[in-house]
Structure formats: C-alpha cells, structure tokens
Amino acid sequence: MRQLKINLPACDGGRTCDHECEAACATRVFKLDGRQGAALHVQELADGQSAAIICDQCGDCVTVCPADALKRNKQGVVMIDKQLCVGCYICIGFCEKGAFERHPGWLEPYKCTACGICVKACPHAALEIVDVPAPVPHII
Amino acid sequence: MTADATGSAIPPCTVDYTRRTEYHEDLDAIRAAHRVLQQVSYSPSLPVKGYNDRTLYVDLSALEIREKPVTRQMKDLFIGGRGFGLWHLWQAVTPATRWNDPENEIIISPGPVAGITQYPGSGKSLVVSISPQTDIPIDSNVGGYFGPLLKFSGFDALELQGKADQDVILFLDGQRGIIRVESAPLEPADSHVLGELLTRMYAEDDADRSNISVVCSGAAADHSLIGMLNFTWWDKRRGCVRFKQAGRGGIGTVFRDKRIRALVCRGPVIKADLNRPADFETLARTGIKLHQEIRTLDDSQCKMRRNGTAHIVEIMDAYDLLPTHNFQYGSHPDTPKIASYVWEARCSQMTSDGCWYGCSLGCAKGADGLVLRTGPYQGHMVTVDGPEYENAAGLGSNAGVFDPEWLLELNFYCDTYGICTITYGTLAAFVMECFQRGILNQERTGGLELAWGNAEADLELMHQMARGEGFGRIAGQGVKKMKELFIRNGWGDPKLIQDIGMECKGLEYSQYLSKESLAQQGGYALTNKGPQHDEAWVIFMDMVNKQLPTFEDKAEALYYYPLFRTWFGLMGFCKLPWNDIAPADNAKTSEPAKIPEHVQNYLDLFTATTGIPIDIETMLMQSARVYNFQRVFNLRMGKGLRANDIPPYRSVGPVTREEYESRTERYDKQMLEEIGVDPAGRSVDEKIAITRAFRMERYGKLCDAVYARRGWTPDGVPTMARLRELGLDVLPEVVAIVQAHGG
Numbered sequence: 001m002r003q004l005k006i007n008l009p010a011c012d013g014g015r016t017c018d019h020e021c022e023a024a025c026a027t028r029v030f031k032l033d034g035r036q037g038a039a040l041h042v043q044e045l046a047d048g049q050s051a052a053i054i055c056d057q058c059g060d061c062v063t064v065c066p067a068d069a070l071k072r073n074k075q076g077v078v079m080i081d082k083q084l085c086v087g088c089y090i091c092i093g094f095c096e097k098g099a100f101e102r103h104p105g106w107l108e109p110y111k112c113t114a115c116g117i118c119v120k121a122c123p124h125a126a127l128e129i130v131d132v133p134a135p136v137p138h139i140i
Numbered sequence: 141m142t143a144d145a146t147g148s149a150i151p152p153c154t155v156d157y158t159r160r161t162e163y164h165e166d167l168d169a170i171r172a173a174h175r176v177l178q179q180v181s182y183s184p185s186l187p188v189k190g191y192n193d194r195t196l197y198v199d200l201s202a203l204e205i206r207e208k209p210v211t212r213q214m215k216d217l218f219i220g221g222r223g224f225g226l227w228h229l230w231q232a233v234t235p236a237t238r239w240n241d242p243e244n245e246i247i248i249s250p251g252p253v254a255g256i257t258q259y260p261g262s263g264k265s266l267v268v269s270i271s272p273q274t275d276i277p278i279d280s281n282v283g284g285y286f287g288p289l290l291k292f293s294g295f296d297a298l299e300l301q302g303k304a305d306q307d308v309i310l311f312l313d314g315q316r317g318i319i320r321v322e323s324a325p326l327e328p329a330d331s332h333v334l335g336e337l338l339t340r341m342y343a344e345d346d347a348d349r350s351n352i353s354v355v356c357s358g359a360a361a362d363h364s365l366i367g368m369l370n371f372t373w374w375d376k377r378r379g380c381v382r383f384k385q386a387g388r389g390g391i392g393t394v395f396r397d398k399r400i401r402a403l404v405c406r407g408p409v410i411k412a413d414l415n416r417p418a419d420f421e422t423l424a425r426t427g428i429k430l431h432q433e434i435r436t437l438d439d440s441q442c443k444m445r446r447n448g449t450a451h452i453v454e455i456m457d458a459y460d461l462l463p464t465h466n467f468q469y470g471s472h473p474d475t476p477k478i479a480s481y482v483w484e485a486r487c488s489q490m491t492s493d494g495c496w497y498g499c500s501l502g503c504a505k506g507a508d509g510l511v512l513r514t515g516p517y518q519g520h521m522v523t524v525d526g527p528e529y530e531n532a533a534g535l536g537s538n539a540g541v542f543d544p545e546w547l548l549e550l551n552f553y554c555d556t557y558g559i560c561t562i563t564y565g566t567l568a569a570f571v572m573e574c575f576q577r578g579i580l581n582q583e584r585t586g587g588l589e590l591a592w593g594n595a596e597a598d599l600e601l602m603h604q605m606a607r608g609e610g611f612g613r614i615a616g617q618g619v620k621k622m623k624e625l626f627i628r629n630g631w632g633d634p635k636l637i638q639d640i641g642m643e644c645k646g647l648e649y650s651q652y653l654s655k656e657s658l659a660q661q662g663g664y665a666l667t668n669k670g671p672q673h674d675e676a677w678v679i680f681m682d683m684v685n686k687q688l689p690t691f692e693d694k695a696e697a698l699y700y701y702p703l704f705r706t707w708f709g710l711m712g713f714c715k716l717p718w719n720d721i722a723p724a725d726n727a728k729t730s731e732p733a734k735i736p737e738h739v740q741n742y743l744d745l746f747t748a749t750t751g752i753p754i755d756i757e758t759m760l761m762q763s764a765r766v767y768n769f770q771r772v773f774n775l776r777m778g779k780g781l782r783a784n785d786i787p788p789y790r791s792v793g794p795v796t797r798e799e800y801e802s803r804t805e806r807y808d809k810q811m812l813e814e815i816g817v818d819p820a821g822r823s824v825d826e827k828i829a830i831t832r833a834f835r836m837e838r839y840g841k842l843c844d845a846v847y848a849r850r851g852w853t854p855d856g857v858p859t860m861a862r863l864r865e866l867g868l869d870v871l872p873e874v875v876a877i878v879q880a881h882g883g
Contacts, residue, residue, distance in 0.1 A: 064500065066492040067350075067410075068376045087412020088257040088498030089424060093431020102428075104421055107412040139152075139489045140435075140445070 001076020001134040002114040004040065004127060006052045011126035013044030013051065024121035030110060032103060039101055039112040055099035055112035061091035063140050075114070076134050082108045094140065142446075142485045145454065145476055150485040155509035157378050157488040161520040163333040164340050170326045171341055177308065178203040178321040184314050184408070185294040189418050190252030190749045191215065195224070196295040196319070198310060200398055201242055201302030205319050210296055217867065221251030222279045222709035223766040224297045225268030226773060229277055232301055235776050239272035239390070240397050242302050248355070248403075249297035250287030253749045254712020255415050256498070258427030259741070260434065261714030263288050263496020265371070271389035271669070272365040273563075273618050274646035276774045278389030278669050281709050283495030283504070284371025284382075285353035288712075289314065289407030292414045304399035311342060314407040315351070324401040329359040330556040330606075331370040332522060334402060335381040339374055342404050349374040350410070354381070355403040357392035358558025363608030364616025366567070367392025368560040375506075377491045380523055382504060384495045387560035388672055389647060390618075396558075410497060418751030426741050426748070431500045434721050438501070442720045446489065447480040448503035449529040449716070454479040456533065459684055460803075461653045463538045465576075465592055466569035467642055467790050468799050470653045474542035478532050482544050483507075487526035501717050503528075510548050514599045516606075517556075524552040533651035534565020539572055540592030550599060557606045559616070562672075566648035567619050568598055570641050579632035586610040619643040639789040645670040645779060654791045656806070657683040658835075659694040662842050665787035666698060668770045674715065675702040681733050695845035704734075706763040711746065718742075765866045768851075768858045772874050775857065775881055782843060782856040793835040797824045800831075807831055857883035 019042065022035035030037055041053040057078050062070045069084035070091060080091075085108045092100040092109055102109040119127040142150040185192055193210045210224075218227045225247035232245045250265040265287025271278035290298055293314020300310075309324045328334050335354045343349040354372045361367025369392050370383040386392075413420055438444055442451050453475065456462035460470030476482075486507050493502040505526030512520050527535070527547060535541060535550040554561045568590075574580040575590040582589055586604075588597045588611055604612025614622065623641040627634045642649040647670025654660040660683070663676035678697045681687045688694045708715050723737045730736075739756060747753050754762075774780030794800040800807055801824060808819040811827060815834045819827055847854060851862030858878055863869045 063490065064492060066494050066497050066499070066502075083409075085412075086257045086410045086497045087424075088500075089428050090431050090498065090500045093428045093500065094435045096435070102424065137490060 001057050001072065001132060003057050003130050003132050004054055004112055004114050004118070005130045006042070006054055007126045007128070008050050008052065010124050011042055011050045011052065011122075012124060013042050013049075015044050017123050020121040020123055021118035021127060025118045028117050029113075029115060030103070037101075037103055039099070039110060040118060053098050055097060057114065058097075058135055059137060060140055061095060061100060061111075063137055064090050064094045066090065072134065077114045078111065079113060080108060080110065085109070142481050144481045145479065150481055153486055153488055155488060157491060157506065157508040157523070159509065159521060160380060160523055161517075163328075163336050166326075167337055167341055170337065173326045174309070174322040174324060176320055176322055178205060180205045180319050182207065182294065182317050182319060184317045186414055186416055187291055187296070188416050189751050190415055191220070192291065192294050192296050194295060195228070195297040195299060196312070197299045197301070198321070199302040200300065200304040200308065200321070200400065203321055205321070208299075217765055218769075219252065219710040219762050219766070220296060221249050221254070221712055222266040222268060222706070224249040225266050225279060226277060226766060226770055228297065228299050229268050229270070230773060232299070233270060235778065237270060238275060239270050239394055244270045244301075244394060246300045246391060246394055246398070247297055248287065248290065250291045251710055251712030253415070253745055255288035255291050256417065256423055256745070256749065257410065257412055258423045258498055259717070259745055260427070260430055260494070260499040260501045261717040262498060262712065264708070264712045264714050265290070266709045266712075267369060267386040267391050269389075269391045269394045270777070271391070271646070272393045273390045273620065274670050274779070276645065276669070276777045276779050277770060278391060278647075279709060280386035280388050280391060281674060281714070282369070282371050282386035283384035283714065285373040285407075285496065286355050286371045286403070286405055288410070288496060289351065289353050289405040292407045292410070293405060298403070300398060300400065303397065307399050307401040309338070309402045309404060310400065312403070312405045314405065327401045329362070331356050331358050331383060331558055332381075332552075332556040335370060335372040335383065338402055338404050339372060339381050342406055348406070350376060351407050353405050353407075356401065356558070357395050358556050359606040360557035360559045360602070360616065361392035361396045363613055364559060364605050365390045365393050365618050365621070366559050366563045366616060367394075367396060368558055369395055370555065370558065373495060378506065378508070378523060382495070382506065382523075383525070383555055384504065385555065385560070387562060389669065392558045415749060417749040419748040422744055422748035426744050427498065430717065430721075430741065433723060434500045437724060438721055441722065443480065443484070444501045444503045444716065444720050446484045447487075448483070448505040448526055449720070450483045450527055450532050451480045452529050453532050456652070460656070461679060461683070463533055463569070463651050463653050465540055466538060466573040466640060467649070467653055467655070468573070468796070469802055472537055472542070475537060477542040478536045478544055478547060483526050483532070486544060499714070499717070501721060503716060507548050510545070510552060512549055512552065514549065514596065515553060515603045522552055524548050524555065527551050530651045531561045531565070534562050534569075538565050538569040538651060539598055541595045541598065542593065543595060546595035550595065550602070553599060553602050553606075557602065559602075559605065562650045563618065563648045564602065565651065566642050567615055567622070568601065570619050570622065571601070571615055573640055574626065574632070574637070577632065577636070579626055579637060584611070584631065618646065619648050620646045636795070639795045642788055642790055643671070644787050645784055647671060649791060652677070652679050654679065655793050658838060658842055659688050659697055661787055661792050661839055662694065662698050662846055664791060665785050666843070666846055667702070668767065668774060671787070671791075675705055677701070687733065691841055691845040694842060695849040698846045699849040700760070703760045703763040703767055704739075706767050707742070707759055710762060710766060713742070761866065765868060768862060768866055769868060769874065771852075771856075771858055772877050776877050780856065781881070782847075782854070785843060785856060787839070789832065789836070792839055793831050794828060797828070800824050800828050853883055855882065857881040859883050
C-alpha cells in the first residue's frame with residue numbers, strides 16, 4: 001500500500017523552513033488558507049527532535065466507520081466517499097495518530113491520501129512515498 | 141485474544157457474517173397483492189434546531205392522514221420524545237380506555253436531539269401507548285433508524301389511532317413526500333423475514349436500503365399481551381436488517397390489534413447536519429471527545445464494543461445479584477458458560493454495531509451463523525443480536541439455561557416472534573418455579589416439562605405462544621394474569637403464587653435481584669410504568685458501593701436518577717454512553733456516580749441543538765414535568781397510588797426456606813443487628829416472618845421518604861404545590877385529577 005513516510009532526523013520540524021509540506025497540503029490539496037488545514041503536521045520539540053502527525057493508512061478508520069464510507073483504493077490508500085459519509089467523526093476520535101482532520105464548516109472529515117504533493121514541497125527531502133504491506137485488520 | 145475467567149484463551153469468532161438464510165424470493169408476489177387504501181402527498185422538510193414543528197396523525201379506522209402543529213406549549217412542557225407521546229396519548233384516551241379500544245394510540249417520537257450523528261447513542265425514539273399488561277401508559281426507548289428517518293422526513297412524532305379492517309402497511313416516503321396505507325394480505329408475520337422483505341421492497345435500489353427503516357412485530361404478538369416492536373436498520377456490512385426493540389409493556393400487541401403489519405419509513409440520505417442544529421461545531425467537538433474516550437478507555441472499563449451490555453453477567457453473579465431460578469438466588473456455578481467472554485468470542489468483532497450512526501460504543505453485537513434447532517425456522521442460518529445483559533440473565537440464568545447456543549435461539553425467537561425478552565424471561569422463570577413447586581405439572585402445561593434449564597420446553601412454550609396454542613397462550617398473558625388464573629384454579633397457595641410472581645402494576649420485573657437493596661426495591665416498584673431498570677438502576681450504589689446509607693440518601697437517589705434518566709427519553713438519547721464509559725478522571729469528581737462530565741456533555745448537546753441554554757436544574761425540571769404528568773396520567777387511568785407501588789415480596793426478601801438458607805448468615809445478621817431479635821433457636825419459618833415484617837415496614841418508610849422528596853402526598857399523589865412549581869397547573873384536567881386525589 002502507498003504510504004507517506006517521514007524521516008524525522010531529516011525533518012527539522014520547521015526550525016529552518018516554513019512548513020512547506022503543510023502549506024502545500026493545505027492550499028493545493030484541500031484549498032485551505034494557512035498550514036493548519038493540512039492533513040499532516042510537523043513540529044519541533046524542545047529537546048531538538050521533531051515530531052510528526054501523519055496518516056500511515058493503517059485502516060483502523062475503515063473498521064470503525066458505520067457508514068462504510070472509508071475504503072482502500074487500488075493503491076491501498078484509505079479514501080473517504082463523501083456521498084456515504086454521515087459526519088459522525090468516529091474516524092477522527094478513533095485515529096490513534098490523530099491524523100484524521102476536520103475543518104470548521106465542513107461536514108465531512110478529511111485525511112492524507114498519500115498524494116505526494118508534500119514530498120515535493122519539503123526542502124529537506126524528509127518525506128517520501130513508500131509502498132509497504134497493508135496491516136492485517138484487527139479488532140478495535 | 142479473548143480469555144475466560146481463568147485466563148485461558150478462547151478462540152475468536154470466525155463465522156462469515158455475510159452468510160444467512162434469505163427470504164425475499166416471494167417479494168414480487170407479495171408486493172403485487174398490495175392495494176393502496178389511502179394516499180396523501182405532503183411537503184417533506186428538515187427540522188430546524190431539532191424540531192419540525194409538526195406531527196403526523198393517522199387514523200386507521202377512517203384511513204385519515206393529517207398533520208398536526210407542534211405548539212409552543214408542547215415544546216415548553218413536554219420537550220419531545222416520551223413527553224410528546226404522553227401528551228398525544230392523554231388527548232386521545234379517556235379514563236375508561238383500555239389497550240384494545242380504537243382510541244388507544246401508539247405514538248413514536250424521536251425527540252429534538254435524536255438523529256444527530258456526532259454523539260454516541262443519539263438515535264433513539266420513544267414509543268408510548270396504553271399497555272395491555274398494566275392499563276396505564278407504557279413508554280419504551282428504542283434504537284434503530286425509524287425515529288431519525290421519521291424526523292428527517294418532516295415529523296416530530298407519529299400518532300397511530302383506530303383499527304384497520306385488514307392487515308396494512310403504513311409507508312412514509314420522506315424523499316418523495318408520499319404517505320400511503322396499503323393492504324398487506326400476504327406478508328409474513330415474523331420480523332426477521334418481514335423486515336428483510338420490506339426493506340428490499342421499498343428501497344428503490346441497493347444503496348437506498350440504508351434509508352429504509354421498518355417497524356414490525358411477530359406472530360406471538362397476535363396471541364399474547366407481551367408483544368413488542370422491532371425497529372430495523374440496514375446493516376451494510378452484513379447485508380441484512382438488524383433490529384432494536386421497543387420491548388416493554390405489550391406495545392406490539394396493540395400494534396397488531398390495530399392490524400398494522402408494518403410501518404415503513406424511507407427517509408433522506410443521512411448527512412451530518414440534517415437536524416439543522418443551532419451550533420454544529422459544539423456537537424462535533426463534544427462527539428469527537430467521547431469517541432476518543434471510548435477508543436482509549438472502553439477496553440479497560442466495560443468493553444461495550446466487544447460484549448455489549450452482557451459485560452456485567454459475571455459481575456452480577458459475583459455480587460450475588462444475577463437473577464437465578466426466578467429471582468430466588470443471585471448466582472449459579474454455571475454462570476461462566478454465559479459470561480461476557482463467551483459472548484465476546486461468539487460475536488463478530490470486525491464490524492460496526494451501532495444502532496444509529498455515530499455510536500462508537502456499538503453495543504448491538506451480532507451473533508452470526510446461528511443455525512436454529514427448533515420451530516418453523518429449524519435449520520435456517522440467522523443473525524441474532526449477541527444477547528444484551530437482560531437477555532442473558534432473563535432467558536439464561538433466571539430460567540436455568542446456561543447453554544449459549546440455546547440462549548441465542550431463545551433470544552432469536554423472542555425477537556422474530558415480536559415478544560419482549562425481559563418479559564418473556566421473567567414469565568418463563570415464574571412458570572418454571574411453579575413447575576418446581578407443583579403449582580404446575582405436565583398435565584396443566586399440556587405436556588411441557590418446564591423444568592429449570594429445559595431450553596427445548598422453554599422454546600416450545602414460545603412456539604405455542606406464536607401459534608396461539610396450548611399453555612403458551614396462557615403464559616403469553618403475562619405473570620399477573622397467570623397468577624390470577626392459577627389462584628382461581630386452586631393450583632397452589634395463593635400467597636406463595638403472589639409472592640413469587642415478579643410483576644408490579646402488571647409489568648414483569650427486569651433482570652436484577654433487588655431483594656438485598658432497599659433502594660433498588662424502590663427503584664423498581666416506585667416507577668411510573670412498572671418495574672423496569674431504565675428509571676433508577678441504583679443497586680450498585682446502594683448494595684455494592686454503600687453510597688446510600690440513609691432513607692434520605694435513597695430518597696434523593698430515587699428523586700434524581702428517575703428524572704435524569706427520563707431526560708434521555710425526552711431527547712432521543714440512549715442511556716448507555718452516559719455511564720457505561722466514564723472519563724479517566726471521573727473517580728476524582730465529587731459525585732462520580734453521576735458522571736458529571738457526561739452530564740455537561742448532554743447539557744451542551746441540548747443547547748447546541750436547540751439554541752436554548754440550560755443547566756442541570758433546568759434539565760431536571762424538564763424531566764419532572766413529564767414524570768409528574770405521567771404519574772397523574774396513571775391516576776387518571778385508575779392507578780398511580782401507593783397501593784400500586786407495592787412490590788411482590790420476592791423482590792424484597794426471602795420467600796422460601798431455600799432462599800433464606802442460601803443466605804442465612806446475611807439474614808441472621810440483619811435480624812440481630814438491625815431488627816434487634818436474636819435468631820438463635822428460631823425456626824426458618826419464624827425467621828422468614830420476622831424478616832418479612834421488618835423489610836416491608838422498611839419499604840413503607842422508603843415510600844414515605846421518596847414521596848416527600850418528589851413532592852407527593854403520602855399516598856403518592858403529586859401535590860398542587862408541586863404542580864405549580866412545574867407549571868403543570870395550566871392544564872385544568874391535570875389539576876382536577878390531582879385535587880380529586882387529595883394532592
């Protein structure tokens with residue numbers, strides 16, 4: 001399955017960049033102003049390390065969605081069908097990575113689709129799209 | 141991996157949940173036999189801030205269909221849900237009305253918050269009618285999609301009055317704006333067939349099945365007084381209909397007496413904001429917070445997502461509270477065979493089991509791949525809800541049935557035949573104890589050997605009920621009428637029969653052993669509709685956690701909790717997400733039993749929906765209006781007094797020597813320390829009599845304390861002062877009834 005992966009040692013959490021990855025995601029993918037609307041988030045930690053909130057396409061949200069609105073596409077990426085989504089936000093509450101997003105005023109939530117736009121935008125080449133086996137679904 | 145009580149691994153369920161017997165091959169022929177008896181068009185609408193401000197009235201005798209306005213007074217006094225149901229019912233009936241009179245109504249109302257998809261447990265509707273078992277109003281809180289779909293089709297309630305002259309289906313198409321009464325001459329009776337068939341019949345394509353909900357009953361509702369209503373929803377992953385039940389009090393019997401085969405609602409495609417709330421962001425934020433709480437804590441708290449409410453089976457057993465052999469005992473060595481881990485392993489876990497969108501607690505577990513061994517569907521493969529606690533206890537331990545597959549079959553047939561599992565469980569347990577004590581025998585039961593644990597005889601009793609035959613037909617009249625019959629026939633000691641028949645006001649007890657908890661004795665018998673735990677489940681606070689030591693403490697609990705829980709039924713909420721999950725820091729709050737953070741969630745949800753700010757006092761006042769109105773309604777129908785709040789002695793203390801001897805240490809200790817009588821040298825019969833006198837006097841004192849706290853007279857009548865406080869004095873008939881009863 002297609003997955004966005006971050007190399008945290010290479011990512012400096014925005015110390016020397018303008019969070020280009022988040023800005024590209026927010027403005028170009030979701031047409032939202034500012035980087036807060038991005039489907040990934042990086043930040044610098046006090047200890048000099050970096051942290052990221054990134055969807056790894058684990059599929060927990062697919063298991064818990066009551067409307068069957070979340071499914072993997074051919075590349076294994078979890079996609080939301082807005083026609084089926086009922087806006088319950090269980091996907092948001094049950095995402096252990098905190099990677100499911102919602103924007104005030106939008107009824108349907110959104111998430112990373114591993115499109116790769118952020119990969120191209122990152123000045124540190126800390127992001128990449130990889131192909132990994134999809135995890136076996138588990139009881140949640 | 142699931143583990144049992146000893147830590148041994150239990151293999152998980154590997155049943156294919158998409159497989160089952162299908163029933164739609166005759167669909168075209170059944171549809172072709174329908175005739176349109178009445179049809180009207182209307183303008184579908186969506187609610188504004190939770191209300192459509194109109195209800196739908198259908199008279200099945202005259203085939204009249206019309207809209208009624210929701211007035212400001214209705215909203216102020218009765219809010220919605222159970223409140224609207226009681227108000228409509230009040231206007232429809234007279235003090236002389238009985239359940240099978242045409243003027244009796246069935247009202248279904250979802251409440252203003254019902255239908256939001258963001259907060260777990262927000263899809264409930266309340267069903268109200270005059271009960272065939274109690275002759276007073278019954279209310280039942282039910283899931284499934286019908287209530288929200290009704291509301292999003294444009295109506296805050298559905299009133300059904302009159303009687304059709306043939307079996308009919310009421311179809312409400314909220315997409316096309318059509319309401320139609322159709323004859324239904326060939327429809328099957330039983331819910332698992334009918335629900336499936338009608339969902340497919342009225343959906344315009346496969347995707348449309350999610351927009352359909354069916355209300356139906358089953359064959360046993362035609363021949364008993366304990367009929368219930370199934371409310372369906374389409375389970376997309378399983379590819380079948382699922383059910384939730386408006387179980388208590390025989391509303392399914394009223395439904396069939398009106399010759400209604402089914403109600404079918406086709407609503408709009410569900411989206412996040414169809415309730416058009418005042419403040420959507422607060423709904424979203426509050427819902428996500430609870431989803432996170434459930435994700436993080438459910439596994440270490442109640443495991444509702446794995447087991448549903450059956451998680452407490454072994455807990456009840458451990459505390460000697462699991463009703464066993466008709467509430468004689470509180471535990472049994474075989475309980476591990478029906479404990480939560482058995483159900484966790486038996487139910488499909490890799491799917492979504494909420495009975496309305498957004499319920500991440502998802503307690504409607506499904507036991508798939510059940511192959512039936514008896515009855516008209518013998519050999520069929522079906523899906524049945526993984527039993528709720530009430531069913532595991534009522535159909536299981538209380539009847540001595542400890543085989544999970546038999547228990548599932550009992551549960552399945554109760555559901556599809558349209559009878560209440562709680563009621564059936566308690567009446568079957570009564571029948572079995574009568575059999576044990578010689579009040580019944582095989583001659584009197586028509587050959588049924590209704591011994592403890594005889595699941596096949598238990599099922600045959602149920603099949604007879606569905607066929608309207610034999611002893612099953614007698615049992616289907618419920619415990620109260622069986623007691624009267626057995627006494628009339630001279631089949632046993634009348635006092636014993638009265639003591640062990642677990643009903644109050646005509647309604648069977650639900651499945652908690654209250655005899656060691658005075659507060660729970662009141663929690664059951666001081667209810668408006670009859671002994672159902674949805675008003676006041678205080679047994680743990682009282683008996684286990686010892687949080688209610690004085691009469692005043694118990695009275696306060698029996699003031700607060702019935703009002704707090706009534707509120708769920710005004711709004712369209714489920715009770716379970718209130719306290720079957722708790723915030724991590726709940727124990728540090730001043731009143732952990734109330735789950736203060738969740739109470740605040742509910743206040744926020746009401747305000748975010750309606751735009752009306754409320755606090756806890758306003759919340760309790762909203763409930764108190766409806767609660768006291770219902771008490772006055774009982775008075776109007778000839779009950780509602782202290783004499784109607786007297787429990788059967790089995791729910792208060794030990795009736796028999798065996799019961800006393802099963803807890804000799806407890807009872808002797810009470811005799812010595814609380815009664816002041818030395819039990820030494822006394823016979824068991826003497827000790828039973830002394831205990832009984834003490835406990836019934838104590839129960840009387842509890843009534844005094846509770847009535848006073850509720851603002852009622854010593855005879856249980858709301859006072860005029862209380863009516864004025866609640867604003868109910870604007871209703872002249874209510875005032876007249878209260879004054880006539882010395883209130």
